[in-house]
Amino acid sequence: MSFDFEITESKKLKGVMIIKPSISQDRRGTIWTSFLKEQIDKLLPDGLYFKHDKFSESRGNVLRGIHGDNKSWKLVTSVYGEIHQVVVDCRKDSPTYLQWEEFIINKDNQQLILIPPMMGNSYYISSENAVYHYKLAYDGDYIDADGQFTFAWNDPNIAIKWPTKTPILSDRDMEAHLKQEGK
Numbered sequence: 001m002s003f004d005f006e007i008t009e010s011k012k013l014k015g016v017m018i019i020k021p022s023i024s025q026d027r028r029g030t031i032w033t034s035f036l037k038e039q040i041d042k043l044l045p046d047g048l049y050f051k052h053d054k055f056s057e058s059r060g061n062v063l064r065g066i067h068g069d070n071k072s073w074k075l076v077t078s079v080y081g082e083i084h085q086v087v088v089d090c091r092k093d094s095p096t097y098l099q100w101e102e103f104i105i106n107k108d109n110q111q112l113i114l115i116p117p118m119m120g121n122s123y124y125i126s127s128e129n130a131v132y133h134y135k136l137a138y139d140g141d142y143i144d145a146d147g148q149f150t151f152a153w154n155d156p157n158i159a160i161k162w163p164t165k166t167p168i169l170s171d172r173d174m175e176a177h178l179k180q181e182g183k
């Protein structure tokens, strides 16, 4: 039995952490640990801790994002279903500005991704449906949609290779898409 995580930093986007739990399997199914304070909180800046859990359930072919803000740390995973998790470096002063990295999250790895502030978060549901989980760490109040930045899922300056050309989008993400198309 192991509760340890394999924790590595992305080789492409500095500051993005990849956290792989060990998954125990038997004839009933699987069990794993997604969070241990003493192992994960220390990945945050001193004085910051995870204080807000958020879930979103989506049907297949939904794409959410690209959203972010200047202060929230997000530890994200898919607790059910398979997703294409994409992080975009939106830090204007970063040498990897607008570069992106994709992580497939599913029941075979149940990996978690720690996304620092000013990184764009987006994900595509490649299974019939999926339940997405965030642990959030931020100072002060939660930044809701109106306080976040939004990039279009298909922004040509980012050029993410998504598995679809016709995702299901929210009004907010459709607006970003149409703006991107100059409509």
Ligand SMILES: Cc1cn([C@H]2C[C@H](O)[C@@H](COP(=O)(O)OP(=O)(O)O[C@H]3O[C@H](C)C(=O)[C@H](O)[C@H]3O)O2)c(=O)[nH]c1=O
Pocket (backbone or CB within 6 Å): 054, 056, 064, 065, 066, 067, 068, 121, 122, 123, 144, 145, 148, 170
């Ligand atoms: C968290 C929460 C939100 N809401 C409302 C607020 C919004 O009016 C609406 C949609 O929320 P949001 O725009 O945050 O949902 P997404 O379009 O999935 O955006 C998310 O997608 C990307 C990938 C992110 O990383 C963002 O954190 C997150 O904004 O639900 C509620 O009513 N209750 C709640 O607990």
